[in-house]
Amino acid sequence: MNFESIRDEFPALREKTFLDAACVSIAPRSAVAAVQEFLERALTCPEPSATRNHIAMDELRAAARPLAAQLINAREDEVALVESTSQGLAIAAQAVPLAAGDRVLVAAPEFMEVAIPWCQLRDREGIELAVVPHRDGKLFVDEFAALMTDRTRLVVVSSVQWSHGYRIDLNALSALCRARGVWLVVDAIQQLGAVPIDVQATPIDLLACGGHKWLNAPFGCGFLYIRRDRMQDLRPPMAGYLAVETPEGGWGNYFQTPSIQPVRDYHYVEGARRYEAGGTANYPGAIGLAASLRMFLEAGQERIAEHVWTLGEKLMTGLDRLGISVSTPRERAERAGIVTFSLGSPEQNAAIVEHLLARRILVSLRYTAGIGGVRVACHLFNNDSDIGRLLEAAGEFQRGAARSSAPRP
Numbered sequence: 005m006n007f008e009s010i011r012d013e014f015p016a017l018r019e020k021t022f023l024d025a026a027c028v029s030i031a032p033r034s035a036v037a038a039v040q041e042f043l044e045r046a047l048t049c050p051e052p053s054a055t056r057n058h059i060a061m062d063e064l065r066a067a068a069r070p071l072a073a074q075l076i077n078a079r080e081d082e083v084a085l086v087e088s089t090s091q092g093l094a095i096a097a098q099a100v101p102l103a104a105g106d107r108v109l110v111a112a113p114e115f116m117e118v119a120i121p122w123c124q125l126r127d128r129e130g131i132e133l134a135v136v137p138h139r140d141g142k143l144f145v146d147e148f149a150a151l152m153t154d155r156t157r158l159v160v161v162s163s164v165q166w167s168h169g170y171r172i173d174l175n176a177l178s179a180l181c182r183a184r185g186v187w188l189v190v191d192a193i194q195q196l197g198a199v200p201i202d203v204q205a206t207p208i209d210l211l212a213c214g215g216h217k218w219l220n221a222p223f224g225c226g227f228l229y230i231r232r233d234r235m236q237d238l239r240p241p242m243a244g245y246l247a248v249e250t251p252e253g254g255w256g257n258y259f260q261t262p263s264i265q266p267v268r269d270y271h272y273v274e275g276a277r278r279y280e281a282g283g284t285a286n287y288p289g290a291i292g293l294a295a296s297l298r299m300f301l302e303a304g305q306e307r308i309a310e311h312v313w314t315l316g317e318k319l320m321t322g323l324d325r326l327g328i329s330v331s332t333p334r335e336r337a338e339r340a341g342i343v344t345f346s347l348g349s350p351e352q353n354a355a356i357v358e359h360l361l362a363r364r365i366l367v368s369l370r371y372t373a374g375i376g377g378v379r380v381a382c383h384l385f386n387n388d389s390d391i392g393r394l395l396e397a398a399g400e401f402q403r404g405a406a407r408s409s410a411p412r413p
């Protein structure tokens with residue numbers, strides 16, 4: 005699959021220059037077709053019984069787990085399907101055993117959701133939150149180390165920062181956390197799909213990733229990775245019936261057995277599936293996610309990363325030529341697909357975003373802790389022409405701004 009033919013999978017690109025996978029991305033035809041096929045099943049119940057239809061739906065959903073595992077080089081039983089990054093992070097916050105006075109580290113430029121679960125644990129249970137400062141938008145492992153006390157139990161971090169795309173050195177952070185016996189929880193939603201993460205090479209305890217940004221899944225499904233050798237130390241959430249081990253003869257048979265009783269000793273599934281809510285689930289979401297994941301795995305994550313990096317380089321070079329300042333770090337190891345630029349003031353940034361949107365060039369305006377600006381997301385479906393159109397429109401905006409600020413004769 006080459007990158008030009010991938011564009012055919014995204015009909016939205018015929019009408020717009022879509023440079024905003026970091027927000028809610030567009031879905032490929034294959035994912036939408038898979039969901040439509042599922043909806044047909046919902047419409048017609050093609051199986052001989054509704055019970056069989058339910059079981060078939062569960063199997064279609066389950067296909068997303070091994071694909072998500074493959075994406076990050078994990079085992080299938082280390083992956084739970086969740087609704088979103090937020091749900092994955094909330095599960096992580098409740099599962100890691102923390103007591104009053106335990107310290108959690110969170111970085112200053114994070115998206116709010118990275119902090120919210122632990123802010124609630126601070127308010128309800130008295131854990132302590134320490135905020136790791138950034139230096140010029142970058143996060144350094146020595147700053148994390150400096151805030152680690154003997155009560156520090158957990159670090160939560162986005163592998164790529166949402167507002168300006170800084171990518172942290174996960175290897176170094178992972179080594180620090182392991183050396184100190186500290187849990188490492190990673191929010192990977194702004195990275196996976198653009199730049200791979202290998203959880204064998206880089207040990208992470210829990211990793212949450214929604215599907216709707218860089219994984220181009222149509223809606224409502226992502227995954228939570230839980231490292232197998234840490235599971236015994238976690239407190240799993242309340243299980244639902246689908247997290248109960250499948251009885252001998254299968255569920256269909258079980259429900260037809262007159263003697264079954266609801267109150268009994270239950271055995272729950274082993275592995276990350278134990279962390280799923282365990283009822284009739286978001287089937288279309290998981291089916292769409294599975295189809296999108298297939299596209300990424302077929303295209304090859306390293307090839308995509310190369311393509312994304314090349315587009316980022318072109319964009320940065322073009323912005324340099326226009327004299328526009330870039331807040332995303334230049335080094336390849338320190339960024340993924342986001343390139344954020346600023347014209348100097350929030351008002352000018354808002355004005356150029358309006359100018360771009362009016363020309364159907366889709367980007368976003370994003371800030372936290374004083375970092376950010378006009379966020380551009382370069383993804384596998386983007387090409388040189390997309391970057392060219394953005395740069396041309398930015399130059400046009402600058403010329404217009406220069407004319408309107410020139411003294412009138």
Ligand SMILES: Cc1ncc(COP(=O)(O)O)c(C=O)c1O
Nearest residue numbers: 088089090115117162166191214
């Ligand atoms: C770093 C980060 N984490 C989490 C989220 C929220 O993701 P979800 O909607 O999957 O919970 C966002 C959305 O912008 C984000 O940028």
